[in-house]
Amino acid sequence: MSLQPPDAAQRIWMLTQMLRIRTFEERVKRTFTDHPGVIRGHTHLADGAEASIVGALSHFRAGDAVLATYRCHGYPLTLGSDPGAMMAEIYGRADGLCKGLGGSMHLTDVRHGFLGTSGIVGAGIPHAAGAAWAAQIRRRGEVVFSFFGDGASKQGAFHETLNIASLWKLPVVFVMENNGYNVVTTTSQEDASAAAGEPLAVKARAHAMPGVTVDGTDPLAVHAVVGEAVERARAGRGPTLVESKVYRLSAHGNIIAPPGVPLHYPEHEAIAVFGKRAEYEAALRGDPVPRWRGVLVQNGMLTPAGADELTARVLEEMERAVSFALASPFPDTACALQYNYA
């Protein structure tokens, strides 16, 4: 792909992936009520960020790599991972993508270029730079996509890595999904740039790196901005920091509680903590998934019926994923001691 705007097929591919992410995660969320106890620990949803994920990964080519955080369901789905294996992982089953050892926070699918995730904020950013060093040495024009949140830019790892990536001109694109929150802290409560009314992309200035802010709810805008960054990286001209502004439509994650307490998704922090219902409802109105569907229908790239059919197909796919995962057995306990060492 290049800097040309995506053609119709690509635009429909974008909608398909966005729907798949949304629907997959709706099934994750519903699992807490439909099948209590089946999901353990902490899950984090990408709802609201689908356009950003898909717009960015529309530039993914075989040989590229993607690294991300605990909020990691969207990327492998877009890259082609099997949603059944993903759901089975989230359910801790033997057929899980990671054999039930990793869980929701640690999805990995090397076969599809999804190299790894870390549950520690900021920790995955240097991993991406390391993979980019490998790509730089291979000299095949491959790039690495590094996804992380706005909060992660407050970790030293972020700055240390940006400096090195810029200095070494590593082929990596840093995509900061700025969803305005770190759990229950707003960006301007924890970030001096935000508090001063500046975009977070300004952080790139400390590292002689281009920094761009983009509307992450618009897949075309993300496609364009990330496309330029990817081209720059493939050409050996170094990394870019892309601040993709999104709004997370669910709470940070399901509630955190010890065993016995049923897990569920609480209301979004904007409402539950800050009482800012209007903010949340505005975000809902801007929900990128129906919006992009609307754009495609309006532009005649998709009929309403075609869109409905796509939606139904995706729903069915994700229902199959749930059934597959539910039917998958627990791993053998012997598996618990495997894979500590290669």
Add this chain to the structure above:
Amino acid sequence: MSLQPPDAAQRIWMLTQMLRIRTFEERVKRTFTDHPGVIRGHTHLADGAEASIVGALSHFRAGDAVLATYRCHGYPLTLGSDPGAMMAEIYGRADGLCKGLGGSMHLTDVRHGFLGTSGIVGAGIPHAAGAAWAAQIRRRGEVVFSFFGDGASKQGAFHETLNIASLWKLPVVFVMENNGYNVVTTTSQEDASAAAGEPLAVKARAHAMPGVTVDGTDPLAVHAVVGEAVERARAGRGPTLVESKVYRLSAHGNIIAPPGVPLHYPEHEAIAVFGKRAEYEAALRGDPVPRWRGVLVQNGMLTPAGADELTARVLEEMERAVSFALASPFPDTACALQYNYA
């Protein structure tokens, strides 16, 4: 003090302190040859940075605090610490400033506002912010001076701290002594900003903080720039990053070697490693100590004889420090187990 240029007495005070630092450290350096084995471990000299230290600390007031790194001889001398106790510390003696427990890298003199040092690059920067929080709560207009090197700005701790200090408007002045080197690495070999020809003060932009670059070999220039930063901090308007450009005139530190190998100061890395004798000699010609003496003499603030007398007095003071330290006994071994806990 204020933003008015320093008066004659202050200018002579500056020269006095610069001479004291230089002479003290010449005695430290000479100890390796005059008294082999008396200094152990690693010492780091401030030669070349005297004007910066003194220009900055000319704004120190009782109640303020100073935190620094392993390269820490200059600050306590300027603040009024006893050079005998300092030398005794560097010699590991019972009369040492820190009872012989800390050594050259860890000078501390709370009575004179020198709150602490860390030998870990960047680690002292948040300590300074913490002390500044205490000052902010006290509401007496006190400030904290945080000194560190150019290399330290590559540690995550630097960025994490600058963000918080800016966000909270902490009364702290970050003085980065950019001496162009991290041991044997030049700034542009490790810093993307420097590699792109930008000043390191640009890092402040990532944190909505003013960043200023100043000629650290000119005590008046430093006095002016730090003075503004201090005033800003005292007024509750938050921190400033001051990049003070200096040139370290000695090697990074004495050689690193196990016991048995006599320690000494090797040639400066510019010559020994990079073969850039011209660079080093230019720096020597710009040596801030004789230059400032020259300025004072030229402006008639000091006669050559007066300057010579001052120099002689300082030399005598530092010779006394050496004698005192040499005469001081080793600490009692029981002391080794004290002070782990309060």
Add this chain to the structure above:
Amino acid sequence: MAQMPYIAAIDAGIHQEMRRDPAVLYFGQNLATTENHEFLAAYGADRVRVTPISETAEIGIAVGAAMAGLRPVVELYMAEFMLVAMDQVINEAPRMRYMSGGQVKVPLVLKAGYGFACGWAGQHTGSLAALFMGVPGLKVAVPATAADAKGLMATAIRDDNPVVFLHHYLLTLEQGEVPEGEYLVPFGKAEVRRRGSDVTLVATGWMVSRALAAAEQLAAEGIEAEVIDPRTVAPLDLETLLTSVDKTGRVVLVDQAPRHASVSALIAADIAEHRFKALRAPIVQVTAADTTVPYSEPLEAHVIPDTARIAAAVRQALR
């Protein structure tokens, strides 16, 4: 006495000290982001602040604030998050006093949950006490009950040294009787949770309840286990442990960490050195399997010491 969950008891301990001493600060991520936050409302923004996700700066700031006369309590949530700032925890906070020859003191509390073995998988379930236990200058508290949670937190805040306060996440909602009013639990005083004369069972945190459950099972078989909870592992109350060993001659230590990352190995070594004569059987350790903690429930359960394994180890020690 009031009945309250462990987590509320920790808060009660912080409140007790914040009310008493204006030098106490409380800060960390994701707290005090609205004005009706309990601590913020009570003590104001000078003393209670939300921080960015910047553990190195958070803990480093605590060190500096402590050197400048304050008493910071840093909320870190999960113990693993300290790993990004480990230099501040083990090479700054506990060294500053020593290296200054006693000029400064560094009273601060690093409050962190640990051992959250309920599906939090490889990076969030660790039991890290042993990492801190051997660092001179540092103290380490590991409360197992609500009362200790309050009393040890208060003592931690009043202590003039850096303290790592490790609360067990699986105990969060455990109810317990907690003394009202000023309450302090001394550091370095183990608690005998159950008296017995056949074997000394040592456990901390969540493992205390499993050790007690095993002791009940064993009692039915006529085996009386003495269950000891050290409560602080630095300082460690070796005396109480050794006194018990003198009586029982047999020791089983339980730990949620893998063998060579466990507190129990460090205690076992001390007992082996100091009570060789009293021992009538090998010192047995019941630790987690040597593995990263798996996500899937049956696997997670498989690798962590349970009542059956503890009871079996006791029987082995008695054979």
Add this chain to the structure above:
Amino acid sequence: MAQMPYIAAIDAGIHQEMRRDPAVLYFGQNLATTENHEFLAAYGADRVRVTPISETAEIGIAVGAAMAGLRPVVELYMAEFMLVAMDQVINEAPRMRYMSGGQVKVPLVLKAGYGFACGWAGQHTGSLAALFMGVPGLKVAVPATAADAKGLMATAIRDDNPVVFLHHYLLTLEQGEVPEGEYLVPFGKAEVRRRGSDVTLVATGWMVSRALAAAEQLAAEGIEAEVIDPRTVAPLDLETLLTSVDKTGRVVLVDQAPRHASVSALIAADIAEHRFKALRAPIVQVTAADTTVPYSEPLEAHVIPDTARIAAAVRQALR
């Protein structure tokens, strides 16, 4: 065989593997800053790079590069500098393979000096092996001789897992016979440095020489100590240790770290559990005093185990 200092032997091990395998990278601070740097000249700027003072990024980059198929060796100089990046060392590198269900491997070497007790004072003299030893997924090598330095480094680079390679700074210039050509020392194989039947003396790194010196002193008294150097503490060759204990019935462990931060305590606990019957005396540990390391020479010497203390401990074990 060639005579060379320990430090040169480490380099020889790196060279051996870099020549052999183009996937091996070597990078870190303050190296390769001019074109005539030995490794840069030999292997080029793709594979040899100077890094900024950014341990978190350096080690994190190593993790990512390893996951992408390379074999990074990170030069960290002093082990303490890893503390600012401890999350990468103990919660990233060794977890990635496991959490991915075996999809990735993370072959990397973290090369760091330790134990530099010659006036480097409180923050630069630590003996940190015990911090890493208990982390599943991680391996830890602690060479005590030039030959082992080469052979263990080569093995570390060839290993498909993250390895913390801890070389002792005080051994830097120690000469030793080093096999020429390809040389590998297996992990998990302790070396018996001296045969003896009266007591098993365990030591690593610099402490090996002090243990051997004590053994010589004791031999003059008719006491024959068997001195064992585990060489890697993860994996730990418990078998060799236990076999020796079966013979001697007495154990003295020497460690440069404070008691509860020591490898020796972890080993002592294993021996206590597995060789109770064979033991004829308490397991004695000779560790550093529980203190930050002081700067002043006589104090530093006072807190670190020396030959006299080791010999005295052996005599005690034989009493």
